[in-house]
Every structure is written in C-alpha cells, then in structure tokens.
Amino acid sequence: LFGRNTTGGAINFVTRRPTDRFEGYVELQGENPRGLRANAAINIPLAAGLYQRFAANYINRDGYTKNLLDGTMVDGRNQYTLRSSTRLEPTDTTTVDLTLTYFREDSDRQNAAKSLCTPDPTFGCSPNSVSAAFPTNNFTIDNFLLGGRVRAGTFAANPKSLREVLIDVKPFQKAEDFLATLEINQELGSVTLTSVTGLRDGSNSSERDFDQGYRPNAFNPGTFGTHVIPDAGNGNGVMTYLLSGRPVTTTDYRTSQTGGGTQKQFSQELRLATRFEGGFNFIVGGFYLNSRGSGYVDTWTPANRLSGAVSKFSTRLGQVESYAVFGEAYVDLTQNLKLTGGLRYTHDEKHIETASGTFALSPYFISDAEFDKVTGRAILNWNPTVSFTEDTNIYVSFSRGFKSGGFNPGNNTIPVFDSEVIDAYELGIKNTFLDGKGRLNLAFFNYDYSNLIVGNLVGTAVANTNIPKSRVRGLEAELVYTPVDPLRLEASLGFLDATVRSDFLSSDPARGSARFPLQGNQLPNAPRRTLKLAAEYTIDAGDDWTVRPRIDFYSQSGFHSREFNVPADRVGSWSQLDASVKIANSGKDWSVTAFVKNLTNQDSITWLEVNSNLVGSFRSAFLLDPRTFGLSLRVGFQ
Numbered sequence: 001l002f003g004r005n006t007t008g009g010a011i012n013f014v015t016r017r018p019t020d021r022f023e024g025y026v027e028l029q030g031e032n033p034r035g036l037r038a039n040a041a042i043n044i045p046l047a048a049g050l051y052q053r054f055a056a057n058y059i060n061r062d063g064y065t066k067n068l069l070d071g072t073m074v075d076g077r078n079q080y081t082l083r084s085s086t087r088l089e090p091t092d093t094t095t096v097d098l099t100l101t102y103f104r105e106d107s108d109r110q111n112a113a114k115s116l117c118t119p120d121p122t123f124g125c126s127p128n129s130v131s132a133a134f135p136t137n138n139f140t141i142d143n144f145l146l147g148g149r150v151r152a153g154t155f156a157a158n159p160k161s162l163r164e165v166l167i168d169v170k171p172f173q174k175a176e177d178f179l180a181t182l183e184i185n186q187e188l189g190s191v192t193l194t195s196v197t198g199l200r201d202g203s204n205s206s207e208r209d210f211d212q213g214y215r216p217n218a219f220n221p222g223t224f225g226t227h228v229i230p231d232a233g234n235g236n237g238v239m240t241y242l243l244s245g246r247p248v249t250t251t252d253y254r255t256s257q258t259g260g261g262t263q264k265q266f267s268q269e270l271r272l273a274t275r276f277e278g279g280f281n282f283i284v285g286g287f288y289l290n291s292r293g294s295g296y297v298d299t300w301t302p303a304n305r306l307s308g309a310v311s312k313f314s315t316r317l318g319q320v321e322s323y324a325v326f327g328e329a330y331v332d333l334t335q336n337l338k339l340t341g342g343l344r345y346t347h348d349e350k351h352i353e354t355a356s357g358t359f360a361l362s363p364y365f366i367s368d369a370e371f372d373k374v375t376g377r378a379i380l381n382w383n384p385t386v387s388f389t390e391d392t393n394i395y396v397s398f399s400r401g402f403k404s405g406g407f408n409p410g411n412n413t414i415p416v417f418d419s420e421v422i423d424a425y426e427l428g429i430k431n432t433f434l435d436g437k438g439r440l441n442l443a444f445f446n447y448d449y450s451n452l453i454v455g456n457l458v459g460t461a462v463a464n465t466n467i468p469k470s471r472v473r474g475l476e477a478e479l480v481y482t483p484v485d486p487l488r489l490e491a492s493l494g495f496l497d498a499t500v501r502s503d504f505l506s507s508d509p510a511r512g513s514a515r516f517p518l519q520g521n522q523l524p525n526a527p528r529r530t531l532k533l534a535a536e537y538t539i540d541a542g543d544d545w546t547v548r549p550r551i552d553f554y555s556q557s558g559f560h561s562r563e564f565n566v567p568a569d570r571v572g573s574w575s576q577l578d579a580s581v582k583i584a585n586s587g588k589d590w591s592v593t594a595f596v597k598n599l600t601n602q603d604s605i606t607w608l609e610v611n612s613n614l615v616g617s618f619r620s621a622f623l624l625d626p627r628t629f630g631l632s633l634r635v636g637f638q
Contacts (some may be wrong), residue, residue, distance in 0.1 A: 014570040017097060018043055018051035018087040023638035025589065031630040035061030043377040049089040057081045064626050065113050068159055069166050069214055079105035079175075093187040109173040112609060112620030114162045115212035118568070122618020127511055127566040130608070132158045134213050135616035141310060144305040149229060149237070154253065162546040162603045162623055167258045169209035169244070173362060177202035190275050195287075205260035207244055210299055211615040218253035219302075227305075241302045242309070253302055254616065261295030279332030289322040295409065297461075299614065308359040311614065313410035313461050315354040316364065322348045322404075328377075336383045343376040348404040354462060358411040371404035371419050391432040401426045403453060410461040419465040421450045430511075439480045447472040454524065454563055455508055456610070463509070467563065468502040470523055490534040498526035500563060508564050510610050510617035521565040526609070527556040527573075544587035552578040561608040569618060574604035574626060589636025601627035 024042035025455035031037070041055040081103045088096040118132050120126035124135040134155035138266050142150045156166050180199040185192055219237030229237035232251050240249040244256045271285035293314055328342030342390035348371045355361040377399035386392055403420040428443035451466035474496040481489045499522060505515035534548035555575035562569045577599040584591035606620040 008261050015055075015083065015085060015099060016041075018045075018053040018085050020045045020051055021638065023636070025636040029630055029632040029633065031061065031628050033062055033064060033626065033628065035059075035628070035630070037061075047527050051087045051307040053085040053087075055083045055085070063108060063110075064163060064623075065110065065166050067167055067170075068164055068313070069626055071169060072170075074108050074167070074171060075110040075167070076106045076108050077297060078106075079103070087269070094488045095185045097181075097183045099181045099183075101177075103175070103177040103179075105173060105175040107173050108171055109206075110417075111208060114165060114621040115611070115618045116608075116621055117158075117616060117618040120616075123511060123570070124613070125510075125618045127508075127564075127568045130568050130619050130621075132160050132162075134158055134618070139301075139615060141301065141303050144463070145310075147224070149220055149222075149224055149227070149239075150253065150302070151218050151220060154215045156214040156216060158213065162605070162621060163626065165210060165212065166214040167209040168214050168252065168254050169207065171206070173206045173233075174206070175204040190277075192268075192273050192275065194271040194273065196269040196271075197263070197523040200263060200265040202263045203261065205258075207256060207258045210255035210257040210301065210612075212611075212618065212620070215253035217251050219251060239302055239305075241300075241305045242307075243299070245300070245309075247306065255299075255301045256418070257297065257299045257463075259295065259297040261293060261483045263289040263293045265289070268398045280329070282327065283329040284328040285325070287322070287324040287326070289320065291320045293318045297410070298611075301614075304359065310358060311356070312361050313356045314361055315352065315409040317351065317353040318407070319351040319410060320348060320406075321348065321350075322505075335383070338381040339384075340379040340381070341376070342378075343374065345372070345374050346402060347372040348403070350404070352407040352409065354407065354409045354473050365405065365415060367415065369407070369416060371406075371407070372404040373404075373419065373421065375400045375402045389431045389433040390436060391430075393430040395426075395428050395430075397424075397426045405451075405453075405466075406464070408461065408463050414463045414465065418451045418466045419454060420453045420466070423448045423450075437482045439478075441476075441478040443476045445472075445474060445476075452523070454561070466505065467500055467506075467518065467523075468504060470498070470500050470502070472498040472523065473524070474498065486538045486540075488536050488538075490532070491578065492530075492532045494530040496526055496528055496530075498523035501551075506563070508565075508566075509613050511566075512613075516564060518563055520620075521563055522560055524562055525559055527559045529557040531555045544585050546582075546586070548582045549583070550580050550582070562610065569608055569610070571605055571608055574602065574606060574624065576602065576604075589634075589638075591632075593632040593634075595630050595632065597628045597630075598624055599624060 016564055021043060027039040029037040038058040041053065043053045045051050046395055058080045059077050062333045063073040063076050065073065065075045078217055081101065084100045086098045093340050103342050116130040117125035117135060118129045118131045119133055119136040121137055124137065124139065136153045138150050138152045142228055159166060176200045182197040184195045207528055217236040219229055219239050221231035221237035229239055234384065234391050236251045238249060238251055243254050244258050248254065267289045269285060269287045271283060273283040274281045297313045299311040304310040323342060324346045326344035327344065328340065331339045333339055353364050353366045355364040377397065379395060379397040384392055399421045401424065405417050405419040408414050409555050424445065424447045426443060426445040431440045449470045451468060452470045453464050453466060455462050455464045474494060476494045478492045498535045500518045503519045507513045507515050507611060533553045534551065536548055539547040541547055555571060558570060558572045560569050561571055578597045579599055580595035582593040602624055604624045605621045606624060609620040610620050
C-alpha cells in the first residue's frame with residue numbers, strides 16, 4: 001500500500017546498506033561478441049556509528065546488429081552507474097541512510113533491432129503478415145507535400161538476416177540521471193517512525209533512422225511549381241532538405257527522428273509501524289509526490305524541405321502532484337490463522353501544456369485533471385499442521401489497484417484517458433516438504449480490469465486509450481527440489497488467459513484509423529504458457545573450493561503485441577538455453593564463472609512494435625541477444 005499507487009504490484013529494490021566491517025569486491029566480465037562489464041563495491045567503517053559504501057557498475061559492448069551500409073555494428077551499450085551509501089547511527093534507536101546514485105549513458109542504442117514489412121498498397125505495410133521487405137508505394141505525406149517528386153519502390157532490399165540492417169542515420173541515445181534517497185528510522189519503544197525522502201533530476205536525448213531503411217536515387221529531377229530539383233547528371237534528382245535540423249543535399253531519401261526530455265521529481269513518505277508482542281500490529285502513513293517533466297519529438301523527412309520538422313511534438317510542462325494516505329492492520333486470529341487488511345486513498349492532480357504540428361507547433365493545449373480512488377487489500381493466511389509437509393501456508397487474497405488516468409502528450413484528438421482499476425483475486429499454497437529438500441508453490445489468480453490502459457502510435461504521438469472490461473486469469477506453479485545434497489532442480493510453469501471482454505470498437509492507426517471490434521481478443525504481451533527449468537550440481541573440491549555446473553532453460557508460447565490481434569502483430573513461441581560453470585572458494589570469496597547465453601544461437605523475435613503510419617506502419621522487431629560466451633571473475637576482500 002505504501003509508495004506510489006500501481007495496478008501491477010511493486011518491485012522493491014533494496015540496495016545493500018553500509019556495515020561496520022571493511023569489505024568489498026571487484027567483478028570483471030568479458031564477453032564475445034565483444035563486451036565488458038564491471039561491478040565493484042567497497043564498505044568503509046569511518047567511525048563508531050558512521051559507515052560508508054561505494055558501488056559502481058559499467059557496461060561497454062558492441063551492438064549485435066550490423067549496418068551493411070557502412071559495415072559498423074549498432075545497438076551497443078556504453079553506460080555506467082555510481083552509488084554512494086552512507087549510514088549514520090547517532091543513537092541505538094536512530095538510523096539515517098543517505099543513498100546517492102548517478103547514471104550516464106552514451107550509446108548507439110536503437111529502439112529495435114530490425115524492421116519488418118510485407119508491402120501493402122493501402123497501408124504501406126500489410127496487417128496480415130510480416131517479412132523482410134519495405135513499402136513499395138510512396139508515403140501519404142510525400143504524395144501530399146512532394147507530389148511527383150519522389151520515386152516509389154526505391155528502398156534498397158531489406159537484408160534477410162534479422163541481425164543485419166541498411167540504415168543511413170546512425171542512432172544514439174544519451175541519458176543522465178541523478179537520484180537521492182534519505183531514509184530515517186526512529187524507534188520509539190514498540191513503534192518505528194520512518195521518513196523516506198526522494199529526489200530525481202534527469203535528462204535524455206536521442207536520434208534514430210525513422211524509416212529504418214536506405215533509399216538511394218529517390219527523386220525525380222525537374223521543376224515543380226516554384227520547387228526546382230536539379231539533375232545530378234545521371235537522371236537522378238538532387239534535393240536539399242532538413243535532416244535532424246541540419247540541411248543536406250543528396251539524391252537519397254533520408255529520414256530521422258530526434259527527441260529528448262527532462263524529469264524532476266520530489267517525493268516524501270512518512271510511516272509509523274508497530275511491533276507489539278500481542279496478536280495485533282499495524283502500519284499507517286502518508287505519501288506525497290511532485291513530478292515535473294518536459295519532452296519533444298521532431299520527425300524529419302524530405303517532405304519538410306527547409307520548412308522545419310514534418311511532424312513536431314512538444315510538452316513544455318507535464319506535472320503530477322499525488323497525495324495518499326494508507327493504513328494496514330495485521331491480526332493473529334488464532335495461532336495458525338492471520339488476517340491482513342489495508343486501505344489507501346490516492347488523489348492525483350495532473351497538468352499538461354502540450355502541442356503538435358507540421359513545420360511549426362500549433363497553440364499549446366493546456367489543461368488540468370484530477371483523479372482519486374480508494375483501494376486496498378485483504379489477505380487471510382492459514383498455516384495448518386499436516387503430516388506430509390514441514391511448513392504449509394494457504395492464503396486467499398483480494399486487492400484493488402489503481403493507475404490514474406492522464407493526458408496524451410501532443411495528441412489533441414484524444415487528449416485524456418481514464419483511470420485503470422484492477423480487482424485481483426488469488427488463492428495459493430506454499431509448501432516445504434521432505435525435511436526441507438522440496439518446496440512447492442501453487443497460485444490461482446483472476447484479475448478483472450476496468451478501463452485497462454493501452455497505447456498506440458498515431459503519427460508520431462502516443463495515444464493511450466482504455467479497454468472498458470478485460471480479464472486475466474491463470475495458474476502458476478513453482479517447484480524447487482534437492483533429491484541429494486549436491487543436486488538442485490528448479491521448475492516453474494504458468495498458464496494465462498488474458499481476454500478483452502467488452503463489446504466495443506477501437507481505432508487502429510496501422511489500418512487507416514478504422515474502428516474494429518475487440519471483444520474476445522487476447523490482451524497484448526500475454527503468452528498462454530511459460531516454462532522455466534534449471535538444474536545445478538555442486539561438487540565439493542576440498543579446501544572451501546566448489547565446482548558448480550548449471551543449466552537454465554526458458555520457453556514461452558506466442559502472443560500478440562497489440563490488442564487488435566492482427567497476424568502482423570503475432571510474436572511466435574520462443575525459447576532460450578543457457579549454461580555455466582562456476583568455480584568458487586567460499587572462504588576467500590573468490591569465484592570464476594564461464595558461461596554461454598542463448599546456447600543454440602536462436603534469433604527469436606521477442607516483441608513486435610508498430611511504427612508510425614507516416615512511414616507505412618512497419619513492425620520493429622526486438623530479438624534475443626545472440627549466443628554470447630563469457631568469463632566472469634570475482635574477487636572479494638576484507
């Protein structure tokens with residue numbers, strides 16, 4: 001219930017706190033394809049009650065996609081993170097933790113590895129299939145602004161390999177982020193008062209090839225009204241136009257998209273939690289968030305000539321103020337039966353100043369909206385004593401989650417979308433058996449969504465819309481079994497059915513914004529079956545040395561990447577096999593690990609994203625990383 005409201009649950013990252021011991025480690029990892037990763041940390045006790053910890057992470061690797069136009073690899077990573085953690089214990093009952101984090105990236109990262117399209121004369125790319133091709137007809141915006149000047153069918157052939165492209169704009173992504181968290185815990189007898197203050201200040205910028213292809217000799221020479229396109233001497237026209245805001249003179253049809261933004265955030269939470277000896281405890285608190293951001297996206301094609309970006313989007317201010325109060329109680333009904341119940345009230349105030357346009361921005365759309373909701377949860381836990389397990393926990397729960405609605409930046413056609421609400425029911429059992437050698441967990445769940453928020457790209461702006469009613473139900477099973485001490489086996493299996501229940505029509509921008517019924521369709525990114533298997537065997541080599549080979553396998557069935565469930569959005573089933581061998585000395589905290597990821601070198605597509613209808617709504621494919629060999633060395637010290 002604490003923190004920011006959510007509908008999908010929360011992942012709680014807890015960084016290691018400073019301690020009163022001098023210790024640390026250095027970890028280096030080399031990979032093929034070329035990659036280097038490094039992690040390091042050092043803990044320093046400065047004085048009694050004052051401890052300091054520094055940590056760092058660094059990633060530098062080549063991209064996994066080859067650009068055949070210039071022979072370079074793209075979609076690499078070059079980034080690092082630095083973190084400082086300081087703990088002050090002025091008294092036995094007071095703890096102060098200050099965590100500062102700095103992140104920086106300067107990569108040639110792409111949005112996706114590959115573009116796929118089956119040419120279609122109506123939409124540019126067919127909604128019925130995907131293949132390694134490009135649209136053969138001119139884009140609608142070229143017919144409108146550059147009538148007669150652009151030659152159709154001039155895309156160079158799209159390489160057949162999913163890891164090869166032909167792009168004429170080198171992508172980049174830059175980001176810088178600073179985060180600070182101050183947590184103060186004060187014990188007052190059986191009560192702990194906690195204050196958590198957070199700050200964030202970040203910015204980012206990027207550039208990419210908008211049509212993800214190469215179109216040489218794409219212009220007809222001649223005079224078109226007042227627009228003269230000279231002949232290059234070989235029958236090809238030479239055009240001058242803006243690319244990423246800079247004029248270029250070329251016979252090639254080149255496109256790009258540039259963007260960037262800023263984000264500033266302040267949050268404050270206060271909590272009071274009890275630790276009474278009896279069968280009743282509780283937590284109450286309040287939360288405040290003030291977040292301000294800005295962003296822009298400019299799209300550049302020959303159609304803009306020298307007039308400015310052919311599509312402009314700008315949000316000069318997007319602000320969220322969120323207030324919440326919450327409370328939760330824990331009651332031991334009997335020795336083996338426990339009830340948890342909590343409520344939360346959230347009130348969000350949102351403000352936006354956003355605009356879009358062709359060549360220049362239209363007047364800014366300025367608006368305010370408020371959203372509020374009472375949410376909560378109830379959980380009943382029963383720990384029966386049964387003969388065939390050492391520990392059994394049976395639970396049943398209900399929870400209601402809330403994600404507030406908001407504005408669609410740069411999109412005045414659909415300016416506001418509604419809040420999303422989920423009613424989640426779950427029945428589960430957790431068991432430990434065979435003297436701790438086995439653990440079996442089962443969970444059955446049913447999630448009923450009201451106004452599920454989904455997004456699609458309309459032109460160059462994202463339009464979030466709501467699906468009135470949808471349902472997600474399924475089963476998850478997890479087994480960990482150690483038949484003999486050196487051998488550990490792991491397995492997890494999930495089944496899922498995620499369906500649109502509403503009888504309503506929704507507009508598909510990839511099919512001319514026509515409206516289509518969605519009832520009975522599967523929700524996006526919802527594979528019906530997931531499976532994970534793992535096994536490891538620990539060999540005692542003596543003198544605190546162990547050798548541990550391990551193998552991991554993951555598999556999932558196919559799914560649709562959009563709620564429209566057209567064949568071109570279908571992602572097929574895929575699997576991944578990893579293997580490793582770790583040699584470690586527990587007494588000295590030394591280890592070396594040899595590994596291979598994606599052992600079978602599958603080029604599996606894991607996600608398909610529809611791109612702008614300005615360039616034919618081609619699909620961007622996201623892939624598994626290729627087969628990667630590596631060696632990781634860790635040395636601890638104290």
